[in-house]
């Protein structure tokens with residue numbers, strides 16, 4: 001098992017072709033770790049995976065295929081980010097959400113057990129706690145998910161905790177805030193920073209669901225990667241967040257300013273399963289892992305707009 005905060009010589013990153021996972025891969029490679037990516041490319045892109053990493057295209061819910069890849073890789077740590085990560089899709093197809101997020105996690109834990117590998121599991125902060133939790137919400141708050149996605153992440157967390165106790169490997173759970181940054185997909189229904197950036201760049205009208213008032217805890221992907229690395233082998237549950245509550249209308253305002261636009265947004269009600277307010281306390285991660293988010297939201301949004309629009313222009 002790797003020591004606390006150190007990934008060891010070899011790592012598997014599930015979901016490593018996705019937005020956050022591909023940044024984890026880059027950070028591991030920069031640290032000299034050998035990396036195998038497991039991803040079915042359902043939302044991820046092969047182009048997101050650095051050439052030095054090995055990409056294995058497979059579905060996490062297929063245990064035999066996953067076992068073969070992990071047995072060959074013999075990782076000291078598995079960063080488990082592969083997931084059905086959309087609230088809206090989970091409402092439309094809760095069975096598939098459960099297959100990937102719960103059964104897929106069980107498959108990862110079983111493969112990790114054979115190699116004594118520590119697992120770092122990315123759970124959700126926003127979809128876990130519900131509307132009635134005190135804010136900033138601490139990890140001790142009782143989960144109250146409002147969507148199948150939140151329920152599947154909570155169930156998967158239970159398996160991670162149980163496997164930690166049964167097999168004495170310090171698996172960690174990171175409950176992420178609303179992550180934004182380069183490589184986020186602008187074509188999904190989530191990932192508001194990427195969606196707004198794409199629309200503004202095209203001169204199109206964005207929609208403010210919940211009429212702009214819903215709040216989130218926006219955290220930059222570079223900060224999240226540092227948090228996930230710090231969590232290796234630490235054996236706890238941590239919010240990976242900023243503790244700052246920001247209305248979505250403010251995100252649009254900063255992006256409009258960076259884009260040099262003043263497009264009047266459309267207004268619409270919140271969609272099923274979406275929260276009114278969310279803000280997560282990062283204090284436990286600070287005390288136990290020495291981690292704190294360092295990128296200020298406005299600076300991170302402006303940098304993200306520039307990085308995303310450079311890729312939109314290149315793809316055009």
Ligand SMILES: NC(=O)c1ccc[n+]([C@@H]2O[C@H](COP(=O)([O-])OP(=O)(O)OC[C@H]3O[C@@H](n4cnc5c(N)ncnc54)[C@H](O)[C@@H]3O)[C@@H](O)[C@H]2O)c1
Pocket residue numbers: 014015016017018019020021038039040041042043044045058059060061080081082083084085100104122123124125126175176177178179180
């Ligand atoms: N982005 C956020 O704000 C946020 C917030 C909380 C938690 N998370 C969690 O972080 C993780 C990464 O999210 P992301 O934003 O990078 O999303 P993403 O969709 O970009 O990444 C998920 C990756 O998992 C892959 N995948 C999906 N189903 C799979 C399957 N059955 N087998 C193998 N691979 C599969 C996808 O192809 C994709 O590359 C997810 O576990 C998500 O639930 C994200």
